[in-house]
Amino acid sequence: MSLYEKNLHELHDMLKKKEVSSEEITREYLNRIKQTDDKLNSFITVLDEPAIDQAKKADKIISSSDDFDPLTGIPLGIKDLISTAGVRTTCGSKILESYIPPYDASVIKKLKAKNAVIVGKLNMDEFAMGSSNETSYYGTVKNPWNLEHIPGGSSGGSAASVSARQCCVSLGSDTGGSIRQPAGCCGVVGMKPTYGRVSRFGLIAFASSLDQIGPFTKDVTDCAIMLNAICGHDPSDSTSAKRDVPDFTKALLNDVKGMKIGIPSEYFIDGIDSEVETAVNAAIEQYKKLGAEIVEVSLPHTKYAVSVYYIIATAEASSNLARYDGVKYGYRTEDAKDLSDMYFKTRTEGFGSEVKRRIMLGTYVLSSGYYDAYYLRAQKVRTLIMNDFRNAFEKCDVILTPTAPTAAFKLGEKTSDPLQMYLSDIFTISANLAGTCGVSIPCGFTSNGLPIGLQLMGKHFDESSIIKAAYAFEQSSDYHKTIPTIPNL
Amino acid sequence: MEFEAVIGLEVHAQLLTNTKIFCNCSTKFGNAPNENTCTVCLGLPGALPVLNKKVVDYAMMMALATECKIAPYSIFARKNYFYPDLPKGYQISQFELPIAEHGKVHIDLGDYKKTIGVTRIHMEEDAGKLVHDGVGSDPNSSYVDLNRACVPLIEIVSEPDMRTAQEAVAYLKKIRQVLVYLGVCDGNMDQGSLRCDANISIRPVGQVELGTRSEMKNMNSFKFIEKAIEYEIKRQIHVVKSGEEVVQETRQYDSHKDITLSLRSKEHAHDYRYFPDPDLVPLRIDDAWIEEMRSALCELPDAKVARFVEQYKIPEYDAEVLSSSRSLADYYEETVKHIDAPKAVSNWIMGDILRELKNDKLDINECPITPKMLADMIKLITDGTISSKIAKTVFEEMYTTKKAPKVIVEEKGLVQVTDTGAIEKMINEVIAANPGQLEQYRSGKDRLFGFFVGQVMKASRGKANPKIVNDILRDKLKG
Numbered sequence: 031m032s033l034y035e036k037n038l039h040e041l042h043d044m045l046k047k048k049e050v051s052s053e054e055i056t057r058e059y060l061n062r063i064k065q066t067d068d069k070l071n072s073f074i075t076v077l078d079e080p081a082i083d084q085a086k087k088a089d090k091i092i093s094s095s096d097d098f099d100p101l102t103g104i105p106l107g108i109k110d111l112i113s114t115a116g117v118r119t120t121c122g123s124k125i126l127e128s129y130i131p132p133y134d135a136s137v138i139k140k141l142k143a144k145n146a147v148i149v150g151k152l153n154m155d156e157f158a159m160g161s162s163n164e165t166s167y168y169g170t171v172k173n174p175w176n177l178e179h180i181p182g183g184s185s186g187g188s189a190a191s192v193s194a195r196q197c198c199v200s201l202g203s204d205t206g207g208s209i210r211q212p213a214g215c216c217g218v219v220g221m222k223p224t225y226g227r228v229s230r231f232g233l234i235a236f237a238s239s240l241d242q243i244g245p246f247t248k249d250v251t252d253c254a255i256m257l258n259a260i261c262g263h264d265p266s267d268s269t270s271a272k273r274d275v276p277d278f279t280k281a282l283l284n285d286v287k288g289m290k291i292g293i294p295s296e297y298f299i300d301g302i303d304s305e306v307e308t309a310v311n312a313a314i315e316q317y318k319k320l321g322a323e324i325v326e327v328s329l330p331h332t333k334y335a336v337s338v339y340y341i342i343a344t345a346e347a348s349s350n351l352a353r354y355d356g357v358k359y360g361y362r363t364e365d366a367k368d369l370s371d372m373y374f375k376t377r378t379e380g381f382g383s384e385v386k387r388r389i390m391l392g393t394y395v396l397s398s399g400y401y402d403a404y405y406l407r408a409q410k411v412r413t414l415i416m417n418d419f420r421n422a423f424e425k426c427d428v429i430l431t432p433t434a435p436t437a438a439f440k441l442g443e444k445t446s447d448p449l450q451m452y453l454s455d456i457f458t459i460s461a462n463l464a465g466t467c468g469v470s471i472p473c474g475f476t477s478n479g480l481p482i483g484l485q486l487m488g489k490h491f492d493e494s495s496i497i498k499a500a501y502a503f504e505q506s507s508d509y510h511k512t513i514p515t516i517p518n519l
Numbered sequence: 520m521e522f523e524a525v526i527g528l529e530v531h532a533q534l535l536t537n538t539k540i541f542c543n544c545s546t547k548f549g550n551a552p553n554e555n556t557c558t559v560c561l562g563l564p565g566a567l568p569v570l571n572k573k574v575v576d577y578a579m580m581m582a583l584a585t586e587c588k589i590a591p592y593s594i595f596a597r598k599n600y601f602y603p604d605l606p607k608g609y610q611i612s613q614f615e616l617p618i619a620e621h622g623k624v625h626i627d628l629g630d631y632k633k634t635i636g637v638t639r640i641h642m643e644e645d646a647g648k649l650v651h652d653g654v655g656s657d658p659n660s661s662y663v664d665l666n667r668a669c670v671p672l673i674e675i676v677s678e679p680d681m682r683t684a685q686e687a688v689a690y691l692k693k694i695r696q697v698l699v700y701l702g703v704c705d706g707n708m709d710q711g712s713l714r715c716d717a718n719i720s721i722r723p724v725g726q727v728e729l730g731t732r733s734e735m736k737n738m739n740s741f742k743f744i745e746k747a748i749e750y751e752i753k754r755q756i757h758v759v760k761s762g763e764e765v766v767q768e769t770r771q772y773d774s775h776k777d778i779t780l781s782l783r784s785k786e787h788a789h790d791y792r793y794f795p796d797p798d799l800v801p802l803r804i805d806d807a808w809i810e811e812m813r814s815a816l817c818e819l820p821d822a823k824v825a826r827f828v829e830q831y832k833i834p835e836y837d838a839e840v841l842s843s844s845r846s847l848a849d850y851y852e853e854t855v856k857h858i859d860a861p862k863a864v865s866n867w868i869m870g871d872i873l874r875e876l877k878n879d880k881l882d883i884n885e886c887p888i889t890p891k892m893l894a895d896m897i898k899l900i901t902d903g904t905i906s907s908k909i910a911k912t913v914f915e916e917m918y919t920t921k922k923a924p925k926v927i928v929e930e931k932g933l934v935q936v937t938d939t940g941a942i943e944k945m946i947n948e949v950i951a952a953n954p955g956q957l958e959q960y961r962s963g964k965d966r967l968f969g970f971f972v973g974q975v976m977k978a979s980r981g982k983a984n985p986k987i988v989n990d991i992l993r994d995k996l997k998g
Contacts, residue, residue, distance in 0.1 A: 113565045126564070133558050135565060234564040239797035267567050268799050346797055349597050352608020353562045357663065373601055396599070396792035405794060 033058045034195040035513060038252040041198060042100045045092050052092060052103025055198075056085035056147050059105040063149065063196045066516055069177060072191040074110045074120055074168045075151040081105065088145040099144040100255045106141070107191045107200040110151040111158060112243065113232040114138055117148075121234050122156040122166040122184075125354045125361045125380030135232020136264045137201065137243055144259060149197050152187030156382045157351065158208055158236040160184050161454035164445050165384040172441070173215060174514040175480050179438040182212025182454075184236075185246070189216035192246040193514055199256055200246045205236050206339050207434075207458025209244045210470035214433030214483020217472040217509065219247045219500070222458075223257060224491045225465035226271030229264030235350040237343035238269070240462040249510045250471065250501040254278035257493060273491055281494035286502040287321035289495075292426030296332040297457055303436040309474030309482040310432045313503060317430070320502055327422040327429060331414045332460055336452055338415065339459045341395050341408035348392030354380060387448065412463050419464040423489045428499045431457050433470040433483030457485060467493045471500045472509035481509070521724045522759070524752040525732075526687050526717055527638075527679035530694050531672050532704040533645065533712040534577045540644050540671035541568030541611065548710060552650070552664040560669035562606030567798050570595075574671040575802065577703040578618050578642050579812040581673060584697050584819055585637045587622030589809050595642075595799045599792045603663050604647040612643035612674075614793040618802065624677075624697075625821060626689040627839070635690050636678030645670040673703075679718065679729065684748035688741050691715055696820050700845050708739050715739075717748055720765065721755045730755070731765040736782060738772055747772035751779050823848055831861035840869050847883045850890055857894030860901065867893060871914055887921045888914075896924035909933050909981055937984045939991065942975070945983065946995050949974045960996055971996065 033041070033055050044050045060078055067073055088103035108114060111121045113131035115138075120126045134142065141148070155165040163171040163186025171186040173179040174194035181190040185202030189212035192200050202209045204222035213220025221244045228243040235241060245256035257278045264270040293314065298307065318324055356362035356376030363379055366372035381389070395404035422429060434454055444451040461468040466487055473484035484503070488496040504510055539546055542559035558566040582589050596614035622637030647665035652658075675694060681687045695713055698704035705712050715738050720730035735751060738744045750772070755765050769782040818826070820842050827838035827848075841851045847868070854864045872893070876886060896913055899905045905913060905928055916927045928934055936942060949971060950957055960967040975988050 111565075113563075119564070121564070129564070131563065131565070133563070133566075230565075231567050232565040235798075237797075266569060268569050269567075269797070345794060349599050349609050349792070349794070352599060352601065353564070353606060355601060355603075355608060357603045358561065358606060359563070369603070393792065396794055398790045398792070401792075401794070 034062045034198075036198075037248045038100065038104055038198050038255055041104060045098075045103050046096060048093070052085040052088040052147060053082060055103065056081050056105045056149065059149055059197055065519060066194055066196060069172060069516060069518075070174060070190050070194055070196070071169050071171050072153055072187040072194065072196055073107070073150040074122070074153050074187070075118060077117065077148060077150050080117075081147050081149045084145070084147045088147060091145055099259070101141065101144040101146040101259050103145065103147060104199065105147045105149045105197050107150050107152045107188060107197040108138070108148055109154050109185050109188045109200070109202045111154060111203060111234040111236075112138060112201060113234065114148065114151065117151060119151065119234065120168065121158075122154040122168060123381065123385070124167045125376075126359075127167070127361060129360045131232075133232065136229035136266060137260050138232065140260055146259075152185070152191055152200060152202075154187055154202075155184035155208075156385050157234070157347070158184040158203060158205055158241075159347070159384050159388055161207070161211060161451050162439070162441075162444065163187070163212070164441065165382055167382060170441060173438045173480070174516055175217065176438070176478065177517065178440055179480060180215065180441055182215030182434075182438060184208040185212050185220075188246045189213050189218055189220060192216070192218045192248060194516060195513060198248075199252055201243055201260070202246055203233055203236075203241055203243050204458075204462065205240045205242075205343060206462050207455035209246065210458045210468055210483065210485055211434050211455055213246055213470040214472075214485070215438035215481065217475075217481030217512065217514070219250055219253045219469065219471050219510065221245055221253050221257065221469040221493070222461060222467060223261060223493055224271070224467040225462075226269055226273075227261045227275075227467070227491065227493070229262075229267045229270050231264055231266040231270075235346070237346040238350060239346060240339075240343055242462070250497060250504045251279070251282055253469065253500070254282055254497050257497075271491065276494055278494060278497055281497040282501045283498055284502050284505045286317060286499055289322045289428070289499060290325050290426040291317055291322045291499065292325050292327035292422055292429040294327050294329040294332065294422065294429060294431060296329050297431040299435075301435055301453075302432060303476075305476045306432050306434075306436060306482050310430075310484060313473045313484050314430065316503060316506055317499075320506060322499070325426050327425050329415075329418040329422055329429075329460065331411060331418050334411050335415060335460045335463060336456055338408045338411045338463060339455075340391065340452060341404050342412065342463070344388045344392030345396050345405050346392065348389045348396065351381075351385070351389055356380070384448070415460055416464045419460070419466055419487075427488075427495050429487040431485045431487070433457060433485040437476045437478075437480040437482055461487050466490055467496060469496050469500050471504060473503070473507070474509060475512075522721045522756050523682055523724050524748075525679045525720045525722060525729055526681035526684075526748060528677045528681070528687060528691060529716040529718070530675045530677075530691065531714040532581075532675065532694075532698050534574055534671040534673060534703055535705060536571060536573045536577065536671055538571055538573075539669040540571050540574045540642065541669055544669065546670050550666055552662070553666060555666040556668070560606070561665060562608075568611060568796075570799060570802070571671065574642055575618070575804070576812060576815075577671075577701075578640060578673050579804070579809065580701050580703055580816060581675070581698060582619030582622065582640050583809070583813055583816055584701055585622035585624055585640070585675070587619035587637055587640055589619050589804055590616060591804055592616065593618045593802045593804070595796045595802070596793045597796045600789050602646070603661070604649050604665075604668070606647065606665060606668055610644060610646060611796055611799070613641035617641035618804070624690060624693050626686065626693050628685060628689055633680075633686065635680045635686075638676040638678050640673055640675050643672050643674060644668070645672050679720075684745045684752070687717060687748055688745045691744060692741065693820075696843065700817060700820060702817075708741075711739065715744055717744065719748060719751045719755070721752060721759065731767050733765065733767065733779075734769045735779060736769055736771050743772055743774050746774070746777055747779055750777060754779065817845065831855065831865075833861050833865050837862075837865045837869060840873075841865060844883065850883050850886070853890035854894050857891055858897050858901075860897055863897050863901075864893070867897065867914075871911075875918055887919070888917050892917055892924060899924055899928060903935060903937065903984065904928065905933055905935055906981065906985055909935065912981075933982060935984045936979055936982045937987060939987060942979070942983050942987050943991055943995075945975055945978045946988070946992055949978060950995060957996070968992070968996070
């Protein structure tokens with residue numbers, strides 16, 4: 031078994047026993063990236079030399095201590111909207127093609143403090159707007175399980191890179207499903223923590239009230255380790271929660287006896303792929319066998335979630351993206367007659383069509399005369415959706431649903447129909463609107479060999495329960511151990 | 520038809536915090552361009568605002584001082600518009616649910632007093648500034664200086680309660696006075712620490728509905744504000760009288776030509792697309808915090824005036840002048856502590872001290888004469904050591920040399936002559952030298968008494984005690 035096939039906790043054990051060095055691991059991953067990324071396009075920027083330097087630094091710590099952080103010396107990838115000092119951070123956009131942040135995001139500071147090794151910046155839908163990674167200015171990421179299929183989005187590079195073992199773990203961000211949906215598409219574990227759990231400082235905003243950073247990992251154990259590393263209050267982020275962070279690895283118990291798992295009928299709708307439904311139903315049966323109690327719950331406002339989301343998210347985005355004006359950083363048009371011409375041309379040339387579509391939508395819903403009918407109304411429905419979850423969680427510990435209605439669709443299949451594309455996130459959007467946590471874990475494969483994702487959602491700040499449930503399922507299955515075979519390697 | 524004006528003011532006051540409203544950058548004025556900036560106030564991707572508590576403290580102090588109701592729950596909103604001095608493409612301000620509402624300010628116009636309503640006070644960040652005209656390396660470029668971006672402001676919005684330019688100026692002066700009293704703003708209009716927009720409309724006297732208003736932007740002196748409003752009222756009356764309609768627009772005052780010019784019409788008004796800023800949590804203020812701020816308030820101008828009248832029995836006019844600034848009031852009270860002569864002290868401060876300071880463009884804090892020195896000098900007058908006339912000389916000397924009044928009196932030999940023998944001798948000499956005048960006085964020309972007093976004082980070089988001079992002279996002239 032190659033080093034790159036190993037999980038984070040396995041590599042940590044080897045490092046502890048001095049069986050391998052971080053440099054060796056890092057070189058192996060960099061080599062893997064070199065071999066595979068022509069096909070996958072997961073990375074926008076690969077940090078060969080800096081990664082080796084970081085690995086050497088980690089090795090010094092490892093050689094002088096037996097008690098180092100589980101992330102020390104572990105190669106990881108970062109979605110290219112998390113600011114990294116001195117390393118360009120493009121957000122998948124032309125408008126930030128040349129932007130090099132002078133500072134590290136708070137999560138990056140945490141990872142660097144643990145001497146993790148950053149191997150590169152990962153491809154994504156432009157400004158995290160997309161469900162297929164096809165809106166990236168830097169080209170589409172391919173699904174490692176089938177190169178003709180999408181990897182999901184917007185954190186497509188983060189999902190594909192872990193799935194294809196180009197890095198051990200990665201960070202993504204989830205605004206409406208952008209971690210869970212690609213994790214489902216690529217057959218890895220992807221966790222969106224509770225809103226406020228992970229600092230957003232340095233995360234380039236798409237929709238501030240929905241965005242949340244989270245990890246992609248090969249298994250649930252690694253997910254718990256990653257959460258331990260990145261969660262916690264940050265005084266630089268006013269929306270960061272002042273909450274104690276538990277040791278999430280304590281939830282790795284392989285015991286769901288008596289746990290109440292809620293199944294919302296609203297999530298098993300027409301249009302859900304039958305293979306997905308079958309796999310999810312099988313997972314429900316598995317939980318019964320493991321001793322969990324299955325209860326029916328209702329999330330009655332689910333049908334409004336996509337509409338509400340596309341009002342709130344675009345409204346916030348229209349304002350968040352106003353700063354890309356060609357004045358201070360990033361792309362500026364080359365010929366402008368005057369200031370307003372410079373604004374128009376810079377933004378017309380710098381943004382892709384999906385981003386422009388959402389800026390226009392958001393500008394419209396916030397406009398005077400429309401605000402009450404759209405934005406304000408959407409906020410009210412958002413409250414109803416939150417209440418749905420509050421009520422449902424009175425009956426259960428976690429909520430189980432499919433991650434997405436279908437497995438990864440084909441590249442180009444939905445690019446001409448934005449509404450169809452938006453429905454890819456129909457099962458994941460509610461957790462963002464409600465601010466709860468959710469994780470996608472692999473629960474099977476379609477007949478075409480594409481992974482199917484199972485979503486578990488938890489109460490606010492109760493990531494432990496979904497880790498517990500996810501871990502028990504994982505221990506009773508092999509899906510997480512299957513590695514995609516990338517053709518013609 | 521007679522018209523009346525309806526005026527409301529929006530006052531922006533820069534708060535005197537050491538750091539900016541949403542980051543830790545310095546607010547120091549005059550640093551090199553973009554020296555006071557960081558990831559947050561540069562609007563870098565991913566940077567987030569964190570509210571400076573001091574800004575809330577200061578806003579609350581002003582709210583309490585203007586009798587506003589402080590909101591237990593208020594929110595920050597984004598005001599969206601594009602301009603190169605606005606790095607994020609939006610300004611963080613408050614829109615719905617500001618920190619304070621429903622206050623009032625009392626103004627005194629001399630002939631009458633009036634209460635002006637305060638609609639609301641809200642907190643916001645300032646924008647940066649653009650620098651043109653070839654200051655940088657490229658003469659054809661404009662440059663952006665973001666030192667001022669994210670500097671804390673409060674906006675104080677009045678009700679449309681003012682009817683004349685004079686009322687507007689009195690209101691603005693009062694707002695400025697209270698801000699400076701509280702120490703939350705330096706009130707400096709030249710540097711833009713205090714800026715004022717005015718909404719002006721006219722209507723026939725007796726009509727309740729408001730007319731269409733124009734907004735006058737960024738006027739930076741009391742004089743210009745008064746002139747601009749006066750001009751704008753006249754202009755609007757002229758428009759209506761010529762059978763036309765006032766259009767809603769933003770106008771700007773041109774101080775060189777003393778006219779107002781249209782800046783942009785309503786059709787071109789911005790749609791700011793306000794919405795709650797998702798990067799900031801709602802601001803919750805409990806009673807304990809409000810009480811903490813209330814107890815931190817200093818005595819405010821109105822209360823001080825009332826107390827001065829009551830405690831020192833000085834006229835209200837004196838009390839108002841002395842209370843015009845906290846430091847002047849402190850100076851007065853310090854002086855009165857040293858000498859129990861409240862009216863005399865008031866006269867000296869309002870007259871000589873303020874005149875000298877004005878000539879030298881000094882603040883009372885920079886006055887060369889300390890309250891103790893002033894009190895000592897007044898003591899010398901009341902105990903008869905020097906005359907009021909000599910005191911003027913002592914005052915001038917004190918002001919220029921900062922020497923104690925006693926020292927000046929001794930060095931210059933200014934002690935009043937109270938020795939009756941010496942004075943009698945001088946009087947005899949004066950009478951002997953002016954036989955003609957004596958003759959006339961004795962034949963009934965009483966007015967010449969003053970002439971003789973003057974001659975004696977001149978002979979004594981001002982030092983003779985005037986009362987003794989009068990007494991002896993009256994006797995001697997009788998013959």
